[in-house]
Amino acid sequence: MASSIEDTIYSSRSLYDLNLPSGKVINVSTTYVGIAQPVGVEIGVYNGVTGVFVSSFVTNKVHFIETGSGCEDIDACTIQSVAGSGASGIVNGDFETATISDPSRMVYLVEQDVLVVADRANGLLRYLDMATRHMGTVESPAGDPVTILGSAVADNNPELDLKVYGDYFYVSDSRNVYNLTGADGTLGGALTAGVLTPYSALKTWQILNTYDISQQKIFIQTIAVNSKTNKLYVGYTYERSAIVEVPLECNDYTEIRVLSSDNVIYNIPRSFPRPRNGMLNSAPIESYALVTFPMHMVYVEADDVLYWVEVHSHMSDNKLGAVAVRRLRFTEEGTGIDNCDCAELSCNCGEIDYYAGDTGTFRSFLGRPIGFLDGFSDKAKFRVPLTMSVTSDEVGPVIYVADSENSAVRKVHTFVDTASPTVAPTISSQPSLSPTVSHRPSPSPTSLPT
Secondary structure (H helix, E strand, O other), rough: OOOOOOHOOOOHHHHOOOOOOOEEEEEEEEEOOOOOOEEEEEEEEOOOOOEEEEEEEEOOEEEEOOOOOOHHHHHHOEEEEOOOOOOOOOEEEEOOOOOOOOEEEEEEEEOOOOOEEEHHHHOEEEOOOOOOOEEEEEOOOOOEEOOOHHHHHOOOOOOOOEEEEOEEEEEOOOEEEEEEEEOOOHHHOOOOEEEEEHHHHHHHHHEEEEEEEOOOEEEEEEEEOOOOOOEEEEEEEEEEEEEEEEEEEOOOHOOOEEEEEEEOOOOOOOOOOEEEEEOOOOOHHHHOOOOOOOOOOOEEOOOOOEEEEEEEOOOOOOEEEEEEEEEEEEEOOOOOEEOOOOOOOOOOOOEEEEEOOOEEOOOOEOEEOOOEEEEEEEOOOOOEEEEHHHEEEEOOOEEEEEHHHHHHEEHHHEEEOOOOOOOOOOOOOOOOOOOOOOOOOOOOOOOOOO
């Protein structure tokens, strides 16, 4: 039996096999601290300036942090309100007077200059038209609101996620996955005349493979789209953690497979397995890679990598887990060799490892893992990383993370180590603002669409 918490924590050397070119390091810094309970982050453009949109359950608003001015280099970034009066509701109209309830995940459409926001508590998709400064609700061809949550509003952990690929939105609530496109077959048309289609094969697969969400506390938390292979990844959490692969054009449930899973359904009280690195589908089973509570996934085609934030903050005390950014590499870095060009489940198909943040065992206080530290990837700490948005610069991936219980937006980026990275000034142990409410979603929407 371990004599202390430290004795049970993984060695960081065994977890961070980043294979970076000589002179490059990955560093975590704080872009902004002071927004209560940030939930969604999305890189985009507002008033012609590049930055990060941020949604908050506490403010019921969408905010914007301008990053293109170089403010991050001098710890001087500021935040401004974009849309939402601050009241809960479903009122469309001017940015300043429109209302939204629990704004969550977001997608920025570059060509349309539109930000689509998951209105989590109302079970709707809302959109912000930057040209007209108008907030609207995604509607069907009949003019009715397109409702996403449906029967899932009674779940303990309801969540909406959305991604975009081609002419389709891909949307999930805690029980189902859908695609959404315009009646005219265009992405823009989906905003005013959207056709929502569920993945019925996934529903069948869930029932036949002990992922029956109607019977067990297993929830869909996130989705991502692999634009190279036209595959959809579905992240399950709570009493089971798994990443499942679904073809975008899925004809039968037999085409669906598990990429990574803990292979266990837990009863209360439950003890979750230690997260583990490794190859997918490797043998023996003891060497399978394990994920623990994947909260939000993003696929990056340029790197052929699936990134996600992983956190056990929803669980009770004394659990094994990670508060980190992790990744699944489908291609060997620097070689172009595809690890996943195989049909048999026995082949070594992709590798999971850590990218930044805490690893191994942690103790939590009132369900909130303690940690707020900037620095190198294997030393940095998050508290509750809920969502992420990824882009790239000339050096490598740039990841923005909504670190909810630290009231902060964090940045994970690669740079050439010509000098030591800047460690967070004055906020290395505590955030300057504590959220006024828990990050746990409310069990039901505050109001339902008619």
